[in-house]
Amino acid sequence: MVKLGYSDPKAAHELWIMCSRDFFFYINTFVWTYDPKNYPDNPVRPMNSWDFQDDFLWEVIQSIGHHDIVIKKSRDMAATTGIITAYQWRWNFHQGQQFIAVSRNEKYVDKPRDPKCLFWKIDFILENLPKWLVPNYDRTYLNVYNNDNRSSINGESTTGDIGRGSKPTSIMIDEYQAFERQAGYSVLAATRDSTRNRIFNFTSGGIGNAAYDVSQNTALKQIRLHWSLHPDKNKGLYTSENGNLFVLDSKYPFPVDYPFITDGKLRSVWYDEQCRRASSLREIAEELDMDDQASSYPFYDLATLEYLKNTFAVPPFKTGTLTFNSDTSTPIEFVDDAGGHLNLWLNLDEGRPFKDMEFVAGVDTSAGTGASNSCVSIANKVTKEKVAEYANPYILPEEFAVATVAMCRWFNNAYLIWESNGPGRSFGEKVLKVGYSNIHFRENETSISHKITDIPGWFPTRENKHALLSNHRYGMGLYLDGKMNHQEYLIRSERSFIEAKEYIRTPEGALEHVSSLTSDDPSGASSNHGDMVIADALVWKIISGNSQEKSGTEESIPQNCIAARRKARENSEREYW
Secondary structure, three states: OHHHHHHHHHHHHHHHHHHHHHHHHHHHOOOEEEEEOOOOOOEEEEOOHHHHHHHHHHHHHHHOOOOOOOEEEOOOHHHHHHHHHHHHHHHHHOOOEEEEEOOOOOOOOOOOOOOHHHHHHHHHHHOOOOOOOHEEEEEEEEEEEEOOOOEEEEEOOOOOOOOOOOOOOOOEEEEEHHHHHHHHHHHHHHHOOOOOEEEEEEOOOOOOOOOHHHOOOOOOOEEEEEEEHOOOOOOEEEEEEOEEEEOOOOOOOOOOOOOOOOOOOOOHHHHHHHHHHHHHHHHHHHHHOOOOHHHHHHHOHHHHHHHHHHOOOOOEEEEEEEEEEEOEEEEEEEEEEEOOOEEEOOOOEEOEOOOOOOOOEEOOOOOOOOOOEEEEEEOOOOEEEEEEEEEEOOHHHHHHHHHHHHHHOOOOOOOOEEEEHHHHHHHHHHHHOOOOOOOOOEEEEOOOOEEEEEEEEEEOHHHHHHHHHHHHHHEEEEEEEEEEEEEEOOOHHHHHHHHHHHHOOOOOEEEEEEEHOOOOOOOOHHHHHHHHHHHHHHHHHHHHOOOOOOOOOOOOOOOOOOOHHHHHHHHHHHHHH
């Protein structure tokens, strides 16, 4: 074909027309690529695309100028090269195109003689095309301009306002997971109104970033390029379930003594070799498995949470609303309501919890703006099982306190512990004002004696939050070698396990729920994301004995004082309920 084009100008013109009409004819006939990794002796190769690459590139071509597309991939799937080639094809054969290629800094966009930068790939394509396919163009730093049809490809980094003042046909955002967190969200805001078509291209990079958020956005076209799609990587494909091996590639000649790994993951001979070469499991999760959570330094063991969710999580026995007197926080009755905020995992005795049961309630309070939930977790102190949960994002802290006290009274005057920072301060003040005294008082957690103070609630610090969640993690148990170890805290709420999966260690060493790292809520409610986990953990802090309890019901109170009359009233309520 190349020789034909050089020997016959008319044939060259016809071939040009064919290329302009058919992207796949163009790349598989005339485009070359550079692969020194797999072909070290002859790295300049014809770009012969695999079937899976044809599928995703067709989606890219169809999206240009029309709609956003998210490409999440394993490493080394030629996605970046494919997108750049699609841009170059449109630039070459279509009038008035404007493309912007974005990466996290300029050296990854345009750096002379550096094959990993985006513009080097464009230069390489143009340098290896037949001259009769190459237009009259100008090449300057961060720009290549087609003088024949006025199309351009520009390069930008996250240091500027991407696309400002222009209306590009398409914007490619490459290696999006590697952008600094704030820069990632700034890119979303800057590009939304600039173009109809943004192509987000990235590997897994954790769950506390903008790349993760767009990968979870079901309104966007999602493409997954897993390593198992690649014919060179899926030879000898196999998996396992509950320790039982399933060979998926029955034609592959495995050695008799092949060391199969039955960890439940999708594996192959190539994948096993990469695992042996990797420095950590996190590297495999990030580069190959497309596992956002495992690549985020998760705090909780993900296999354990998945096992607990699949084994113990069940729908609540009842869902509804606890009605109460809003002036006195006195409970009235539980009303079944599918849209209610209170879930129960226990049987009731004449419409209320059994009187001989003792409960603990843990609370995490939000600002009530809708950004995060105000949560209550309630567990049986003796059986150590979670029996109820309440979650409501649209209740103010003071109203939440009244409702919580009513729940505590309904649950036989449950022992109440809450996180007291932020909105929790208003919550605590209201709890005291309505006269509920079976509450937790702050300890000096840095001292050996854990001396009790007169300050109600639990106040988090970086150190004691780590201790709180570590104690919670241990109490739920560890799934290892096909069995659960030291499981004490029984939870049946799916919400609890889902939120726990999203707690990560930040680069600074803190423990955070990913939503708290990405929220723009000005109320400060962002610090309360992952709320049910905190509520669960506070409950377990009390039940596990990892706390010195001090409550109004245990104090020696002089007769006829306000506290004594309050205690007498609560005792009468306990007898009534």
